[in-house]
Amino acid sequence: MRLDLLKTLNEERKARRAAILVTDMASGEQRLVKGADIAADPLADLLDQALRAGKSRSAEHDGKQLFLTVQAPPVRIFCIGAVHISQALAPMAKLTGFDLTVIDPRTAFATPERFPDAPVLADWPQNVLPGLGLDQYTGVCLLTHDPKIDDPALIAALKAECFYIGALGSRKTHAKRVERMMAEGFGEDALKRIHAPIGLDIGSVSPAEIAVSVLGEIIAALRKKPLRVEKAA
Amino acid sequence: MLASDDDILIKAQDWKAAGKGVAIATVVETWGSAPRPVGSHLVIDEDGNFLGSVSGGCVEGEVVSEATDVIADGKARTLEFGVADETAWRVGLSCGGRIRVFVERVD
Numbered sequence: 001m002r003l004d005l006l007k008t009l010n011e012e013r014k015a016r017r018a019a020i021l022v023t024d025m026a027s028g029e030q031r032l033v034k035g036a037d038i039a040a041d042p043l044a045d046l047l048d049q050a051l052r053a054g055k056s057r058s059a060e061h062d063g064k065q066l067f068l069t070v071q072a073p074p075v076r077i078f079c080i081g082a083v084h085i086s087q088a089l090a091p092m093a094k095l096t097g098f099d100l101t102v103i104d105p106r107t108a109f110a111t112p113e114r115f116p117d118a119p120v121l122a123d124w125p126q127n128v129l130p131g132l133g134l135d136q137y138t139g140v141c142l143l144t145h146d147p148k149i150d151d152p153a154l155i156a157a158l159k160a161e162c163f164y165i166g167a168l169g170s171r172k173t174h175a176k177r178v179e180r181m182m183a184e185g186f187g188e189d190a191l192k193r194i195h196a197p198i199g200l201d202i203g204s205v206s207p208a209e210i211a212v213s214v215l216g217e218i219i220a221a222l223r224k225k226p227l228r229v230e231k232a233a
Numbered sequence: 234m235l236a237s238d239d240d241i242l243i244k245a246q247d248w249k250a251a252g253k254g255v256a257i258a259t260v261v262e263t264w265g266s267a268p269r270p271v272g273s274h275l276v277i278d279e280d281g282n283f284l285g286s287v288s289g290g291c292v293e294g295e296v297v298s299e300a301t302d303v304i305a306d307g308k309a310r311t312l313e314f315g316v317a318d319e320t321a322w323r324v325g326l327s328c329g330g331r332i333r334v335f336v337e338r339v340d
Contacts, residue, residue: 001257001339006246013242025261028309028337056272058262067261067335069272 005032013071016135020047021069025058052223073137074099075222077164079118080125080153081143082109084207085168085214089141090118092215098139103128105149125153139164139218141198145173151180158190164221166198166214195221241285245276245339254279254304255339258296260287260332261311267330275334279304287334288314300336309337 005021009032012019018035022043038047046059047068054072058065075098079086082104093100094117102120104110110122121128129152134140140157142150145168157165158181167177174196181191199213200220248255258275260267268289275285275293277300287296292314299312315331 001337003246003249003339006242006249006257006339010243010246023335025311025335055270056259058271067259069259 001030005030008032008034009071013073016073016133016137018051018073018137019071020050021071022047023067023069025065025067073135075137075139075163076101077139077141077218078103078129078132078134078153079141079143080104080150081141081145081168082106082111082114082120082122083143085143085210086141087114088208088211089214090115092211094118096215096219098218101132103153104144125149125156129153129156134160134162136161136163138162139221140166141214142167143198145169147177147180151177154181154194155184158186158193164195164218165193166195166217168198169196171197241274241276244284248276248278248282249339256300256303256336257339258287258300258334258336261335262333263330264315264332265330267332269332277301277304288332292332292334296334296336303336303338307338307340309335311335 009019009021012034020033021030022033023030033041033047038044038051041047043061046061050057050068050070051072054070056068056070058067060066077093077098077100079089079100079102082102086102090100090102100118102110102115102118103123103125105122105124107122110120112120134156138160140153140162142154144150150167154165154167167174178191195217199210200216202213204210204213245255245257256277258277260269260271260273263271268291269287273287275283275287275296277283277297281297281301283293283297286293296312303310312334313331
């Protein structure tokens with residue numbers, strides 16, 4: 001591997017940006033495709049599939065045997081609301097391999113005792129999210145029912161094009177939320193990306209069951225739909 | 234603590250920056266119950282120091298010794314390990330799987 005490719009690979013990883021190293025197994029020739037450049041690449045479909053699966057693999061193109069070293073940033077989940085559902089979601093997310101953090105300014109809820117499996121930030125989303133670098137490999141669950149706490153996180157998540165945004169609340173509650181976001185200047189396409197009511201429709205009743213439906217929805221958003229192609233810088 | 238793939242490739246860059254010859258080994262194919270997934274890395278420096286794993290310990294020794302040759306002559310090569318054919322594979326995987334490992338020098 002050329003040292004400049006290795007350096008770029010490490011830089012992209014540090015910046016939480018996707019990249020794929022393409023190696024021609026016969027000649028040993030290599031090139032690096034950054035996430036933002038995948039759409040314009042001759043191997044776009046192949047690279048997009050590999051990135052979506054998040055796994056390195058062999059591939060064939062034009063009779064050439066290739067190896068794709070896929071580097072996808074680790075997925076992070078931010079739960080707004082140190083509530084029951086978050087308590088169930090935290091250990092499940094950990095098992096799944098997602099990096100989950102709970103954010104809630106209500107210090108009575110946001111305690112480490114209630115969340116042995118995840119870091120808890122007892123602060124307002126608008127205070128902590130700017131420093132956390134939301135991106136397309138980040139999912140956000142809005143679980144407080146309180147617009148004062150949920151809305152600033154929703155605005156940040158929409159702007160950062162997070163791969164998953166889920167919001168708790170009835171259809172009526174969500175209609176009001178959509179109105180508030182339109183007043184903030186978001187268009188219909190952006191607002192369609194909010195999963196509300198949150199979670200897959202599996203008839204969940206208990207907080208743990210709702211957490212299962214939310215986790216399933218997060219996995220589907222990550223693996224099933226085409227990743228939003230990273231915009232060229 | 235287990236080294237993540239992050240640490241592994243950064244270590245390769247650090248070793249190179251320190252003026253060492255460095256090789257990167259990558260699992261490119263697996264059959265059966267291979268212990269480490271495709272894409273796993275092992276990095277090796279010219280003194281035989283290494284970080285990461287391609288098989289969970291079964292064939293690392295052989296990969297490290299091949300890597301020393303790769304660092305010396307600069308020719309990338311693909312190694313195969315498994316239990317199916319004693320003559321083709323010098324080092325076996327205890328789990329019964331087979332793996333193919335691509336070893337290349339950092340230039």
